Amino acid sequence: MITEQDLQRAITTFERLREAIAGVIVGHDTIVRASLIALLCRGNVILEGVPGLGKTLLVRTLASAMGLKFSRIQFTPDLMPADIVGTDIITEEAGHRRFSFSQGPVFANVVLADEINRATPKTQSALLEAMEERTVTVGANTYALEEPYIVLATQNPIEMEGTYPLPEAQIDRFLLKANVEFPSVDELVQITVRNTEAGGIEFPASVATADDILLARDVVRAIPIAEGLREYIAHLVLATHPTSEIATPRIRDYVEYGASPRAAIALIAGAKAHAFLEGQPNVRHADIEAVYKMALAHRLVLNFRGEAEGIGTSELLDDVWSKVPVV
Amino acid sequence: MTNFGQFVRAIEQRAAAISGLRTSAHALFLASSAALIASILIYALPEVAIPIAAKAGLLIALLSVSALGYLAGRMAKKDPARLLLEVDLRLGLGERLSSLYELRLRGARSVFRNHLEATLSELPWDRRRGLPVPRRVRYTFALSALFAIAAVLFLFLPPRTHAVIAATTVLPESSSQTIDVIGDMPVGLSDRDVPLPESLESGESSAVVRESPTEQFRLEDVLSELRSAEGTSSSIVGDASPDELGHLINEQRAMVEKIRELIESILERIQQEGGGLTDTERDQIRQQAGDAGDPQLAQSLMDLLDESGSDPSGVEDMLESMLSTVDVEDPGPDTGESEGASQSIPLRENDPNWTPDLPTGDSSRPDDASPGSEGASTEPDESDAAGDAVPQETNMPGHEENPQLEGGDDEQTAETLESDSTQPGFAREEAPSTIGSSGEFSSFITEGVPVELPQLLDPDRDVLTVDFERIQSILHTRGVPEDVIDTVRKYFELITQGGS
Numbered sequence: 001m002i003t004e005q006d007l008q009r010a011i012t013t014f015e016r017l018r019e020a021i022a023g024v025i026v027g028h029d030t031i032v033r034a035s036l037i038a039l040l041c042r043g044n045v046i047l048e049g050v051p052g053l054g055k056t057l058l059v060r061t062l063a064s065a066m067g068l069k070f071s072r073i074q075f076t077p078d079l080m081p082a083d084i085v086g087t088d089i090i091t092e093e094a095g096h097r098r099f100s101f102s103q104g105p106v107f108a109n110v111v112l113a114d115e116i117n118r119a120t121p122k123t124q125s126a127l128l129e130a131m132e133e134r135t136v137t138v139g140a141n142t143y144a145l146e147e148p149y150i151v152l153a154t155q156n157p158i159e160m161e162g163t164y165p166l167p168e169a170q171i172d173r174f175l176l177k178a179n180v181e182f183p184s185v186d187e188l189v190q191i192t193v194r195n196t197e198a199g200g201i202e203f204p205a206s207v208a209t210a211d212d213i214l215l216a217r218d219v220v221r222a223i224p225i226a227e228g229l230r231e232y233i234a235h236l237v238l239a240t241h242p243t244s245e246i247a248t249p250r251i252r253d254y255v256e257y258g259a260s261p262r263a264a265i266a267l268i269a270g271a272k273a274h275a276f277l278e279g280q281p282n283v284r285h286a287d288i289e290a291v292y293k294m295a296l297a298h299r300l301v302l303n304f305r306g307e308a309e310g311i312g313t314s315e316l317l318d319d320v321w322s323k324v325p326v327v
Numbered sequence: 328m329t330n331f332g333q334f335v336r337a338i339e340q341r342a343a344a345i346s347g348l349r350t351s352a353h354a355l356f357l358a359s360s361a362a363l364i365a366s367i368l369i370y371a372l373p374e375v376a377i378p379i380a381a382k383a384g385l386l387i388a389l390l391s392v393s394a395l396g397y398l399a400g401r402m403a404k405k406d407p408a409r410l411l412l413e414v415d416l417r418l419g420l421g422e423r424l425s426s427l428y429e430l431r432l433r434g435a436r437s438v439f440r441n442h443l444e445a446t447l448s449e450l451p452w453d454r455r456r457g458l459p460v461p462r463r464v465r466y467t468f469a470l471s472a473l474f475a476i477a478a479v480l481f482l483f484l485p486p487r488t489h490a491v492i493a494a495t496t497v498l499p500e501s502s503s504q505t506i507d508v509i510g511d512m513p514v515g516l517s518d519r520d521v522p523l524p525e526s527l528e529s530g531e532s533s534a535v536v537r538e539s540p541t542e543q544f545r546l547e548d549v550l551s552e553l554r555s556a557e558g559t560s561s562s563i564v565g566d567a568s569p570d571e572l573g574h575l576i577n578e579q580r581a582m583v584e585k586i587r588e589l590i591e592s593i594l595e596r597i598q599q600e601g602g603g604l605t606d607t608e609r610d611q612i613r614q615q616a617g618d619a620g621d622p623q624l625a626q627s628l629m630d631l632l633d634e635s636g637s638d639p640s641g642v643e644d645m646l647e648s649m650l651s652t653v654d655v656e657d658p659g660p661d662t663g664e665s666e667g668a669s670q671s672i673p674l675r676e677n678d679p680n681w682t683p684d685l686p687t688g689d690s691s692r693p694d695d696a697s698p699g700s701e702g703a704s705t706e707p708d709e710s711d712a713a714g715d716a717v718p719q720e721t722n723m724p725g726h727e728e729n730p731q732l733e734g735g736d737d738e739q740t741a742e743t744l745e746s747d748s749t750q751p752g753f754a755r756e757e758a759p760s761t762i763g764s765s766g767e768f769s770s771f772i773t774e775g776v777p778v779e780l781p782q783l784l785d786p787d788r789d790v791l792t793v794d795f796e797r798i799q800s801i802l803h804t805r806g807v808p809e810d811v812i813d814t815v816r817k818y819f820e821l822i823t824q825g826g827s
Contacts, residue, residue: 001437002437002438002439003438004438004441006438007438222437222438222439223439224426224427224429224430224437224439224440224443225426225429226408226411226412226415226422226425226426226428226429227408227409227412227425227429228408228409228411228412228425229412229422229425280421281423281426281438281439281442281443281446282421282422282423282426282427282439282443283422283426284421284422285416285422286421326412326416327409327412327413327416
């Protein structure tokens with residue numbers, strides 16, 4: 001049971017964490033918030049944006065501020081699953097040779113899967129178990145990953161040649177998907193100042209521990225949400241299905257598959273985390289709205305007509321949002 | 328908020344009341360709509376008699392439906408979680424009420440429950456603002472109330488009748504006939520009899536006309552509208568009243584009579600003495616030509632003056648020709664020349680082959696040959712000696728000189744028809760006619776409409792049937808503008824209610 005002290009501790013932890021991140025990362029409030037929400041919800045985030053926007057920096061800062069182990073995997077077409085999860089190698093010890101498991105880069109707390117869509121589906125799928133089950137199976141052995149664990153994947157939307165778009169099953173395992181926007185003029189100026197003056201970027205010292213993060217997760221799970229809002233979220237998710245009775249005409253026209261039940265879970269969990277970050281004792285409609293697109297946009301599969309007409313899932317979700325009543 | 332449970336119960340009660348109002352409004356709307364339709368039908372169908380008790384029962388039924396709807400709506404189950412969420416959203420409480428309800432429902436004490444209760448105790452909130460009566464319910468109630476009021480008004484208004492004129496006309500004793508003309512008797516109007524206009528009461532006729540909605544279209548109003556209509560032909564008499572019109576026609580007759588006497592005296596002198604016109608006679612003719620109202624007649628007189636100067640020998644022939652023309656043009660019954668006039672009319676009433684339907688411009692008819700008629704055989708203007716108009720004074724059944732009722736002599740009939748056909752326009756006349764199957768009534772008839780009594784009268788009942796096609800035909804023949812014809816049609820339909 002969450003006590004007042006637990007609540008205050010969790011709140012303090014994340015306030016400090018946000019301050020530490022803000023000392024390094026300029027702007028990018030959306031992706032910082034998305035990363036923290038995913039961390040609080042035991043989820044993973046996919047960040048989409050052109051290179052050079054600070055995605056890697058954000059992830060490293062996050063890991064540094066939390067005092068967690070960080071690893072980065074640059075996905076390439078020739079990357080093999082064993083390169084990620086690790087492999088059994090023959091070791092010799094006291095005159096005996098035996099296989100011992102050498103951990104791959106997924107064995108960390110914060111994993112940055114950079115340009116994840118450049119690896120083959122086989123390699124991409126190697127992350128599935130780690131992302132969802134928090135375990136890694138090599139041969140006959142299964143290894144647990146250390147909590148807190150979060151995978152932050154990036155993908156470049158402009159260089160699609162030679163890439164392997166993430167299969168629906170895999171992309172559904174990402175709690176949120178956030179678009180990394182280009183910084184504004186003021187933010188860009190500030191970025192240049194931080195990178196070109198004095199000693200350059202200094203990663204923050206650890207302001208939180210793994211226990212703090214896990215406690216905050218428990219706090220977030222305890223945040224109440226009204227039954228009516230749960231039903232509302234269920235209606236929102238169902239409305240994205242073209243075969244649903246409450247689907248909007250645009251959804252029927254352009255969507256092949258709607259959001260999965262994972263989307264509803266992500267929406268509620270994300271709304272709770274958002275409420276926590278906002279210092280609210282309960283989930284509000286505004287919290288749902290804040291994570292609505294991040295939780296659902298990457299889960300909609302457009303049909304041929306939608307693809308051909310260049311329909312964006314974001315505008316379809318706007319349509320659903322405007323048509324589904326709260327009460 | 329000291330007691331969340333009480334608060335939730337209060338919200339539930341208010342929601343139940345609103346639900347009851349919503350159901351009640353819908354039920355009342357349906358019931359009042361049905362009541363309004365029914366009351367309109369009852370109003371439009373006077374033969375459907377609804378007792379007062381039934382009308383009062385309708386009101387009670389409406390109220391009962393509303394009350395039952397309210398009770399049914401109240402009994403509908405409400406979900407407090409949704410109600411509280413609705414209040415949250417309406418008052419902008421950040422969904423705290425519904426979240427707190429969720430926590431209390433689980434019965435768990437948590438730090439968040441404490442926070443929520445603490446926050447809500449500080450927030451001002453208004454239950455009515457949180458759950459207001461929906462605007463749609465208010466509008467539905469207002470509309471239903473209007474419908475109900477309208478239904479009650481229609482129910483208690485006097486019913487509309489087909490032809491509410493009911494009259495009993497006692498015809499002159501000399502006619503030895505009494506025609507009872509009884510229209511539909513309006514319910515509840517039996518004590519509102521009003522006397523007939525004087526014109527109908529004259530001629531030893533006593534009648535009463537029951538007040539009816541048709542009186543909003545009085546004959547005088549229709550006539551004045553006809554007179555004021557633009558493009559009204561001369562046959563509609565412009566602004567002249569019927570009295571003025573009669574006066575003018577009498578003057579015209581007198582003038583024609585003077586010319587005839589002058590021509591006769593000149594012709595007699597020439598036949599006795601021979602020769603042409605004297606200067607005195609020329610002056611008299613010139614003066615009469617100037618005074619003659621008829622331009623054709625004046626032109627004939629001027630031609631006579633011109634011819635007498637160039638060819639005195641042909642004057643006698645011209646005078647004889649002119650005399651015959653004047654005879655035809657003057658159909659006055661008391662001029663002594665009515666014999667000639669009557670001869671110009673082939674006594675249609677006695678002609679078995681003659682039909683009362685008025686063909687326009689039928690050149691085969693004998694009266695078309697009369698000078699000045701210009702082929703408009705049905706046009707009873709001054710120049711048409713064989714006018715088809717209804718006799719103004721004698722077309723009333725039961726009139727002692729009416730040949731249709733008395734079987735009187737043809738000559739007298741012809742004279743009567745002729746004399747009245749010279750006065751165009753409309754005049755209030757009492758003539759029996761029928762209103763479909765609902766009975767007869769004594770009302771107004773349009774002067775000039777050729778009511779050929781032998782053909783139109785029902786020999787068994789002595790009632791006259793007039794249909795609008797005949798009137799329309801006459802009006803078209805006279806070139807009466809369409810808007811005026813429409814006015815006549817409306818009046819006709821009003822007084823006959825679609826009958827004849």
